Amino acid sequence: MTKATVFDEAQVEERLKAELPTWRxxxxxxxxxxxxxxxxxxLMIINTVGHLAEAAFHHPDITASYAWVEVRLMNHAAKGITESDFALAKKIEEVVMWQPGKEDGPLSGTPDDPRFAYIKYEK
Structure with missing residues (x-):
């Protein structure tokens, strides 16, 4: 098995800025x-991240409280940030931040009602 290439800090910062601006x-x-x-x-976010991570066989660290979840990615085997971290972060971001009501199609998204709120989307 080939060891994954670890990106240096400057490379990671550059990629985050370009590809995942809400990550740090x-x-x-x-x-x-x-x-x-x-x-x-x-709980919905934790379960979503868990499903995606397990499917990718790449496992994040997760910290959670009542109204927030922090996801942390690093390739444990490589001891640094690798392409697999960026790929999983992109997939997590895509799925968790998906808002069907903002696109055309039959899926309307949740009503604008606090009873149905679950994720606080960035504007």
Whole structure:
């Protein structure tokens, strides 16, 4: 098995700026904090990230509280940020931040009603 190429800090920062502007590099991890409307949304994000990570066989660290989830990615085997971290971060971002009501199609998204709120989307 070939060892994954580890990106240096400058490369990671450049890629985050270009590809994942809501993610940040901190303490050797790429990180993203998702804000939620409460525990239901927090659990939905954790389960979504868990499913995507397991399917990719790449496992993030997750910290959560009532109304937020922080996802941290680093390739443990390579001891740094690799292409697999960027790929999984992009997939997580795509799925978690998907808003069907903002695109054409039969899926309308959740009503604009606090009873149905679960993720606090960035504008």
């Amino acid at each position: 590099l901190e303490d050797g991890w790429i990180r993203r904090t998702y804000k939620t409307a409460g525990w239901k949304g927090t």
